[in-house]
Amino acid sequence: MDEPVLQLEKGDEAGSRLRRALPMPGWQAPLSLMLGIAAGLLLLAAFPAGGRGEALVTMAMPESRSMAMPRISAGRAGNAAPLVVIDAGHGGFDPGATGPSGLAEKDVVLPIALALRERLLELGAVRVALTREGDRFLPLEERVALAESLEPDLFVSIHADSAPVEEARGANVYVLSPRASDAEAMALARDFNAADGAADTGDAALGDVEAVLAELARRETTLGSARIADRLESRIRAAMPVHGRFRRGANLVVLRSARMPSILFEAGYISNAEDAARIGSEAGREAIVDAMAGAITAGLLAVDR
Incomplete structure (x- = not known):
């Protein structure tokens, strides 16, 4: 051997x-x-x-390493409209979290991402691209690289959380923060970033001037991320349960880009039977999609829909 x-x-x-x-x-x-x-x-x-x-x-080695470029859909928005890249978490051999009934996170978040694309195109205000449209695995850093190559106005990563206690339930949104906002956010960042061995290099490869410029750019994109997260909170609270403090900060790989505002939305706890049933149902997905589409258009275009 x-x-x-x-x-x-x-x-x-x-x-x-x-x-x-x-x-x-x-x-x-x-x-x-x-x-x-x-x-x-x-x-x-x-x-x-x-x-x-x-x-x-x-x-x-996953077959997805080819870095195939995502397809951009414009609908009625036209080619000059803001671009939103939607990232359905996990996929392929990586199921993500698994619920008590065997429901896999990867199979819950992809329908949400697809429905969000359709809803945004119906509104006719933005262009949309997805990092994955089928059941395939993408490393975290490749997801960010794919999105950055399109120069989007917003990157939205969609996930479902899990917890060792079944009582944990409700949605959350995460924006970049070098220091976690709480113990749960710290644990999420540790587990999330370690899931596929994503590098934690930060700006170490840059020179002093480049690192300062990257940090300034990242602060600007973080403001854009916070604007979307704030718009999302009221809509989500009106539509579904929220887990404690809705908006949280964490140093997640998919939020570190200095080139695009980025948020990570946790649709609920797949480890909770009620949340799993909600986010796995058509009605639950519709509530999530309506809230997210409204927040995205309001945040990018300064209009309420």
């Missing part, structure tokens, strides 16, 4: 700290399996039960 293997040490957390080791001839002991994502790769690890010993790891 000449496949690469990794060495696990007792205390390692679900393979988050694995070290390369020499190939091994095989196992006789019972095996444990671990499936995860790192650096945009699908990893399947098999290792001796108990967590100590060498692990055989298989890595798969």
Whole structure:
């Protein structure tokens, strides 16, 4: 057997700290399996039960690495209208969170994204593009790169949250903040950014002047993000439950762009049976889409719809 293997040490957390080791001839002991994502790769690890010993790891490269450009739909808006890029979270081999009935986050957020595109086009005020229109995986940084290449006026990432306690429910919106607004936002950023091994380089690769300019640009885009989030809050509160403080700040990979205002919307807790039923239903999606479309057009065009 000449496949690469990794060495696990007792205390390692679900393979988050694995070290390369020499190939091994095989196992006789019972095996444990671990499936995860790192650096945009699908990893399947098999290792001796108990967590100590060498692990055989298989890595798969997603087909989506081709960076196919999203399709821009203009409808009645025309080619000069503001552009909104909608990002349905997860996809492909990455299901995201899973609800008590087995409902996967990736299968909930894509219909919301598709319906939001149609609603925005019906309003005729903006152009729309989606990072994914089908069930495919995109690494976090590739989602941002795809959006930035289109030079949009707004980037909207749509997700559904989960919690270890079923009582947690309600929607939230996140904008970029170097410091998390609360413990939940901090935990979300940690888990979200680590989900596919996204790099946390910030402006480290830039020179001093470039880093300062990038930070100034990011402050400007953050103001635009906050404007959309504020418009969204009243509409969401009128339509569905909200989880504590609606608008939160976190240092999420998909919000770090200095080139476009960005928000991440959590439609609800898929781990909660009521929320899962709401966001998985046509009526629930319609309520979300109406609120988001109204907030987007109001925030970008300074009009209420």
